[in-house]
Structures are given as structure tokens and as C-alpha cells.
Amino acid sequence: MSDLLGPADVRGLASRLGVSPTKTLGQNFVVDANTVRRIARAADLDPGDVVVEVGPGLGSLTLALLPACAHLYAVEIDPVLAAELPATVAARAPGLADRLTVIGADAMKVDAADFPGPPPTALVANLPYNVAVPVVLHLLATLPTLRHGLVMVQAEVADRLTAPPGSKVYGIPSAKLAWYASSRRAGPVPRAVFWPVPNVDSGLVGFTRRDPPRAGVPREKVFAVVDAAFAQRRKMLRSALAGWAGSPARAVEILTAAGVDPTARGESLTIDQYAAIAAVAVAGAAERSEVAP
Numbered sequence: 001m002s003d004l005l006g007p008a009d010v011r012g013l014a015s016r017l018g019v020s021p022t023k024t025l026g027q028n029f030v031v032d033a034n035t036v037r038r039i040a041r042a043a044d045l046d047p048g049d050v051v052v053e054v055g056p057g058l059g060s061l062t063l064a065l066l067p068a069c070a071h072l073y074a075v076e077i078d079p080v081l082a083a084e085l086p087a088t089v090a091a092r093a094p095g096l097a098d099r100l101t102v103i104g105a106d107a108m109k110v111d112a113a114d115f116p117g118p119p120p121t122a123l124v125a126n127l128p129y130n131v132a133v134p135v136v137l138h139l140l141a142t143l144p145t146l147r148h149g150l151v152m153v154q155a156e157v158a159d160r161l162t163a164p165p166g167s168k169v170y171g172i173p174s175a176k177l178a179w180y181a182s183s184r185r186a187g188p189v190p191r192a193v194f195w196p197v198p199n200v201d202s203g204l205v206g207f208t209r210r211d212p213p214r215a216g217v218p219r220e221k222v223f224a225v226v227d228a229a230f231a232q233r234r235k236m237l238r239s240a241l242a243g244w245a246g247s248p249a250r251a252v253e254i255l256t257a258a259g260v261d262p263t264a265r266g267e268s269l270t271i272d273q274y275a276a277i278a279a280v281a282v283a284g285a286a287e288r289s290e291v292a293p
Helices: 007-017 033-042 060-068 079-092 094-099 129-142 155-162 172-180 219-231 248-257 271-291
Strands: 050-054 071-076 100-104 122-126 148-154 181-189 202-209
Touching: 007 079, 033 060, 033 122, 033 148, 033 181, 033 202, 050 060, 050 129, 060 071, 060 079, 060 094, 060 122, 071 079, 079 094, 079 100, 094 100, 129 148, 129 155, 129 172, 148 155, 148 181, 155 172, 155 181, 155 202, 172 181, 172 202, 172 219, 172 271, 219 271, 248 271
Parallel strands: 050 071, 050 122, 071 100, 122 148
Antiparallel strands: 148 202, 181 202
């Protein structure tokens, strides 16, 4: 069992390393041992899981996750923190130190080739607020072996990621996450467990990967429809997708063929409907290329 970090431990480590949490990197360190235990339990890890933790910081959550998994990749952009983490684990959980691999990199730039051992199966992280959504989507796109995850994000972001169609906060993050996985709110996280204390609330989002809708329709084609629909979310789809389709008339034609009401708005569509729209557009483009001289 690992020796978890408390508030004094976190501040002492930071002081020794000359580290001050920065807004630029979205750093808010968890200083409450009960919170990291709760996150580790809520992640529902299998003993064989290989975890990716983004932004491990001083190691609070890392120490709680190591006993619950087969291996953990800690992706840390701060070189000082990346260099210190193995020493912290060796001192507080010496029997688990061989389960840790630190990757000093930007999580937005890593891909499968950056993970030198067994492929990752789970993402568990206290994500920097300023990059939470793109990090989750990037890792799901580049690590097809990720089966499930639990991330701590700003409460507002948690609402957006898990919003169903028709919700006021349903948008691009909701639809794109739904392409990869089913998602759920997994509980609130109080501000007082962080150092420094943020001025926003936090929440946990859990996800489980599933097969994408419309096998054979490229993800980028579907996401292009999503981006176009929400770029003008107050407009009916026949207008919002006019630029994407080439004309309002073509947009109506595609929407009708996909079984989608042209007068609907983007916030009412499921990811399956977006995939259906993309499938019609892709099929139409293929037909036109075949008859072209």
C-alpha cells in the first residue's frame, strides 16, 4: 500500500522543488488523500489495466492509482515535476515503483508510439482545466486501446462532456465524446481539496468506449458536420450546413436523405444522426467522382 500525500507533504515537495502552481499549465494540486482514494475507487480499474495519468504533478493521484493497476504511464509536461515523480514513488511506494513510467511530454502531442510498454487501457487524471476537452478527445483518437476512463475537470466542462442532445449545454464536446464513448457524471469534487483553491467547482466524468456509429464513415467527416452545425447553433441545419454542403439546397437534400429534419437545430441531433448525415455526403461524393469524365 502506498503512503499518500497530505497537504503538508504537497506544499513541502513544491517548496523543495521551487514549484509554484501556474495558471498557464492549469495546475491545481490535490492535497486531500481521501479524494484521491475516492477517484481511484471510482475509476473501477481492473488489476490488469494499464493507466494513463495526464498531469500527475507531485504524485498525489499517482500514488493512489499504482496499487490498483498493472502499470501506469504518467504524462507530465513540466520537466521538474516529471523528474521528481519516480523519486516520490520510490520513497512512498517502493514495492510499486516498477509499475511507473514517466513520459515527459505534452499530452496533446503524444501518440501510441510514445508508450514503450503495454498499451494503455484506461485514462485516469486530474486534467488541467484549460486543455481538458482536447486532451480527452486526442487520447481517445490516438490510443485505440483505451477502453474506459475517469477524469476530473471543471464542473462546467463535465456538464458539457456528458450533456445529452436537446440540453442547453450540448455541443461539440458532447457530440465528439459520444462518437468514442458513453459518458456519465461521476460526482462533484469540492474546491477545498486543491492547492491552490480554484475559483470554480470540479466534477468527475467517467466514460466507456463503444463502437463508433456508422462503421466505415471516417471520423473526420462526421466531426466536420458537427463543427459546421455548432458554428451557427442558433440556425436551422439547412442554413447552418449550407457552407459545408456547398449550398442550402444541397444541405436540404443531404439532410432529407439522412432522415434528419432540415429545420432541426444541431443541438437536437445525436451523434448517430451526425454520422448518418456524413454517410450520405460521403456516398454522394463517391457517386459524383465515379461519373466525372
